[in-house]
Amino acid sequence: MPLGSLLAWKEGGLRRRRKLALAMVLTNLAVAALLALLVWLVLRASHSAFEGQARDNAEDMAAIAQASVGSELARVDSLMRSAIDEIGSLRSQGAARDADINRVLEAHRRLLPSTEGLRMADESGLVRWGNALPAGPPVNVADRPYFLEAKARGDEGRSIAGPLQSRVSGNWVIALVRPVRLQGRFAGVLYASVQTDYFRQLFSSYDIEGPDAVTLRMRDMQLIARYSPASTAKVQIGSTAASPELKIELARNPTRGIFVSKTVFDGIERTNAYRQVEGWPMLVFAGLSNERFYAPWRAQVLQVSLLVAVAWLLFAGATFAVHRAGRREFRSLRALAAEIHRTQALLHVAADGIHIVDRAGRLVGMSDSFAEMLGATRESLLGRHISSWDVNQNESRINAWLAKLKDGDRQRVEVQHRRDDGRILDVELQISVAKIDQELFIYGSARDISERKRLLASIEESSARIRDLYDQAPCGYHSIDARGVFVHVNATMLSWLGCTAEEVIGRTRLIDFLDEEGRATYASEFPRLVADGRLDGVEFVLKPRHGAARRVRASVTALRDADGRFLMSRSVTQDVTGQYEARQQIAGLMREQTAMLDNDIVGMAKLHGRRVVWKNRALARIFGYAAEELEGETARILYPDDETFERVGREAYALLAAGEHYRTHLQLLHKDGRRLWIDLCGVQLTNEVSLWTMADITAVKEAQTRAEYIAFHDGLTGLPNRLLLADRLRQAVALAARTGTRVAVCYLDLDGFKQVNDRHGHDAGDALLAEVGRRLQQSLRRDDTAARVGGDEFVLLLTMLEPGQDEWRRVLERLIAHVQAPIMLADGIGARVGASIGVAIVPEDGDEPSALLAKADHAMLRAKRAGKRRVELATPA
Ligand SMILES: Nc1nc2c(ncn2[C@@H]2O[C@H](COP(=O)(O)OP(=O)(O)OP(=O)(O)O)[C@@H](O)[C@H]2O)c(=O)[nH]1
Structure with missing residues (x-):
């Protein structure tokens, strides 16, 4: 099979195999059905043949029985007629004595073996002649129907009666009857009693087997005799019992017929043929047992069925064997196809x-x-x-x-x-x-x-490059053997040694290039290398033949032979001269820094998650804690409240996270509860650790506050001076513009102050001015301003005045009254001064501070000129 078709075959193989199996099963079923049909047809034909045979046999037997019964009865009847004729002849001769009659009858009876009695009754029915008559009075048959019928007929015709029980012998008999006439007159009947048993014996002489049966009945179906060798059923003579099939067939064919039925007496199914006994109202039935008769046919059925079953099994076996062979072939072909698939797949994926x-x-x-x-x-x-x-x-x-x-x-x-x-x-x-x-x-x-x-070429090239790298590497490579003699040295190392390869390899020991400290290191470390197989970070100073010494650090591994013996070292050496010097410098710096950090002026702390992990002495001192107290504490204990702590945390750590430093002045808490002004500065050291410096600037802050106060306040009264007034006035004007309110700028000059000075001295004047300042302050609202602008000159700013109202007037009147009240000076001296006030209103009189002050000043001067102790408006109403 070509490969392509094999694979295609394999694809549809399973489907085809199922179809094939189905076809095989169907074929087997069809063959089985055909064989069954054939068997049925053959057996049916055979059955028909048997059936025909059974019918023929039954009919033959019925014919034989009919003939033998008929001939016997005809013989009896014929001898009866002969006897009657003889008796008639005797009577006509007048010699008919009873003995003669009996002799005639006896002679005839002897010729009839079937007949147990040949007797004659007289006209009154008394059985007076014949054999075996009982002693005593004669038997009377006048009541027998056959007698009555013979008497009534008036001819000499024969009749037959029975079965009946003989009154002479007591046996079951049938009676052949002929009337006897004397000179035309009824003179009695001659009758022959044929024992029913005679017929049984007659039938038993036939070739009847097993359950086959021959039966003799009267026309009215009364049973006379029945013989069946194997049947044990008791039959009652005289019984008229009959199967329905018999009755139906008889009604259809009264004289001869054939039917199949189960016999009423023994229930055995038989093929029955019947015939009327010619000349007599009697029927003979010959029944062949179907079971016996069809036994050969059944055996045939069995044999044929077995043969056919065997044939079918052989066929089925053969087809199954073919199917199995096909299946085996299919499996092998499938395995072959799979193998080919695998091989093809291999070919598909094969890189080669x-x-x-x-x-x-x-x-x-x-x-x-x-x-x-x-x-x-x-x-x-x-x-x-x-x-x-x-x-x-x-x-x-x-x-x-x-x-x-x-x-x-x-x-x-x-x-x-x-x-x-x-x-x-x-x-x-x-x-x-x-x-x-x-x-x-x-x-x-x-x-x-x-x-x-290509790779090999590039590897070759790389190897050359690596060799270069090895030689020209910024670090030294070298190996020494167990004696400490150089085995390999790269160019860098050679330059550090100040030698050529020829000078050192196999000739010189490493120890020859070491100083005293290096030799000591070598003496202690080399045995360790041999034992452990590895050394890391060994530092020593190389002293070259020519040039400056350099400090190097080496990482060394040991190479061993198969038995674990040390062969040589392999060292990578780095020039750490610069690093060493830098380290030395850093150590010095560190010492300096530590000294600096540990000062007593600027507090320093390292915080981890806002918790103190380190602090210097100054920090503890500034905040009043003992040396060991703050470490591990949260920075919160230095803050006066949560809000400040949170705010500083937010602002500071945002900047620190951005890599910037944070600096602020804020008030922190001394351990004793005092608030300290601290110059706080923080920087991030690592992701989690920050460094904070804290300088106590409380004294600076206080001095600064004081200086600011002095710059903006009048030293005598403590009221805002002209500088602060200018600022307050700007704010008041802006507020008025924003809120739509008015401001009264009031220029106040004391009346009669000079006299106080003159009369009581300058100190008393100062004291009075201080008291006036207090009174002015007291007379105003918190947001209003009273400022001293000159010797006895004050300016008052009344703010938040409603437009259209002269509220300011009431304020000034109250204020003037307050100022004018007597003032008690030192040493019980009393003094009084008045006040003249000029008022400029914002916005009516403008909003420019210096112009407003000038307008108010002018108005005040007008008040002075007008007689003092009064209030004048810059723009009179
Ligand atoms: N004690 C004292 N006197 C001062 C101070 N500054 C100015 N003076 C004096 O205050 C006086 C003010 O003069 P005036 O305003 O003319 O005195 P006055 O008596 O109130 O006169 P009128 O203003 O016209 O009513 C002058 O004699 C100044 O020497 C000060 O700080 N202390």
């Missing part, structure tokens, strides 16, 4: 280009990868000669090479293939020669090694 060429060098098969390798399609490659892709060999040389190959040859060569796009590939080719069906095929596995070759 698998290909097959024939002896002529023509390509006959390939994997996808081979076609890909050559950059061609499978179709275009099939049939092509090796020389079409081999770069280095022409066709004739290839053919010559092919001609030498023989079965089993294997070769491995490196060649070059030309792809269809012209690219040349380096290829490693493995070939294997095999003979299949007497034909030689060459199996090739081509591996593209172009990349490998």
Whole structure:
């Protein structure tokens, strides 16, 4: 089977197999049905034959029985007539004595073996003649129907009666009756009693088997005799019991017929034939037992069925065997198909280009990868000669090479293939020669090694570069053997040693380049290297033959032989001279820094998650804590309240996170509850740790506050001075503009102050001015301002005045009254002064502070001129 069709076959295999199995089952069923039909037809035909035979046999037997019964009765009747004739002759001769009559009767009876009695009754029914008459009075048969009928008939015709029980013998008999006439007159009857048993015996002489039966009945169906060798059923003579089938058949055919029924007496099914006994109102029935008769047919049924069953089983077995063979074949083909699939899959995935060429060098098969390798399609490659892709060999040389190959040859060569796009590939080719069906095929596995070759070249180049790197590395590489003598040294190390390779390798020991400390290190560390196999961070000073010494740090591993013995060291050495010096410098700086941090002026703390992890002495001192108290505490204990603590945390850590520093002046809490002004500055050290400096600037802050106060306040009264007034006035004007309210700018000059000075001295004047200042302050609302602008000159700013109202007037009147009240000076001196006030209103009089003050000043001067102790408006109403 070609591969393609095998695979296609395998695809639909399962479906086909199911169909085949179904067809097989159906065929088997059809064959079974056909065989069953055949058996049925044959057996039915056979059954019909048996049935016909049974009918024929039954009819034959019925005919025989009818003939024998009929002939016996005819004989009896004929002898009866002869006896009557003889008796009549005797009587006519007058010699008919009883003894003569009896003799005649006896002579006839002897000729009738079936007849137990041949007797004659007289006209009154008394049985007076015949054999075996009982002693005593004669038996009377006058009541017997046959007697009455014979008497009534008036002819000499015969009749038959029975079955009945003989009054003479007591046996069951049938009676053949003929009337006896004397001179035309009824003179009695002659009757012959034939025992019913006679007929049983008659029938038993027939060839009757087993449950077959022969029965004799009267026309009215009274049973006379029945014989069946195997039937044990008791039958009652005289019984008229009959099967329905018998009755139906008899009604249809009164004289002869045939039917199948179960006999009423014994329930056995028989094929029955019947016939009327010719000349007599009697019927004989011959019944053949179906069970017995059909036994051979049943045996035949069994045999045929068995034969057919065996034949069918053989057929079914044969088809099943064929099916199994088919299944085995299917399985093997499926396994083969799977194997081919796997092989094909292998070919599909094979990285190497698998290909097959024939002896002529023509390509006959390939994997996808081979076609890909050559950059061609499978179709275009099939049939092509090796020389079409081999770069280095022409066709004739290839053919010559092919001609030498023989079965089993294997070769491995490196060649070059030309792809269809012209690219040349380096290829490693493995070939294997095999003979299949007497034909030689060459199996090739081509591996593209172009990349490998390129890699090898680049590795070569890299190795050279690494060698350079090794030599020119910024660190020294060297190895020493167990004696400490150099085995390898790179160029860097050589330069540090100030020697050439020839001078040191195999000749000089490392220890020759060490100072005293280095030798001690070597003495202690080298045995450790031999024992542990590794040393890290060993530092020593190299003293070269020429030039400056340098400090180096080495990482060393030990190389051992297969037995674990030390072979040599492998050291990577770094020049750490600069690092060492820097470290020394850093150590010095660290010492300086520690000294600086541990000062007693600027407090410093490191916080981790706002908890103090370190602090200097100054910090504890500034906040009044003992040296060991603050560490581990949260910084919150230095803050006066939660809000400040939170705010500083928010602001500071945002800046610190951005890499900036945070600085602020704020009040923190001394341990004794005092508030200290602190210059706080924080920087982030690591992700979680920040450094904080805290300088106590409380004294500076207080001095600053004081200086600010002095600059803006009048030293005598403590009221705002002209500078602060200017600021307050600007604010008041802006507020009025914002709120739509008015401001009264009141320029107040004391009246009569000079006299106080003059009369009581300058100190008393000062005291009075201070008291006036207090009174002015008291007379105003908190938001209003009273400022001293000159000797006895004050300016009052009344703010938040409703437009259209002269509220300010009431304020000034109250104020003037308050100022004018007597003032008690030192030493019980009393004094009084008045006040003249000029008022400018914002916005009516403008909003420019200096202009407003000038207008109010002018108004005040007008008040002075007008007589003092009064209030004048800049713009009179
Ligand atoms: N004691 C004292 N006197 C001062 C101070 N500054 C100014 N004076 C004096 O205060 C006086 C003010 O003069 P005036 O305003 O003319 O005195 P006056 O008596 O109130 O006169 P009128 O204003 O016209 O009513 C001058 O004699 C100044 O020497 C001060 O700080 N202390």
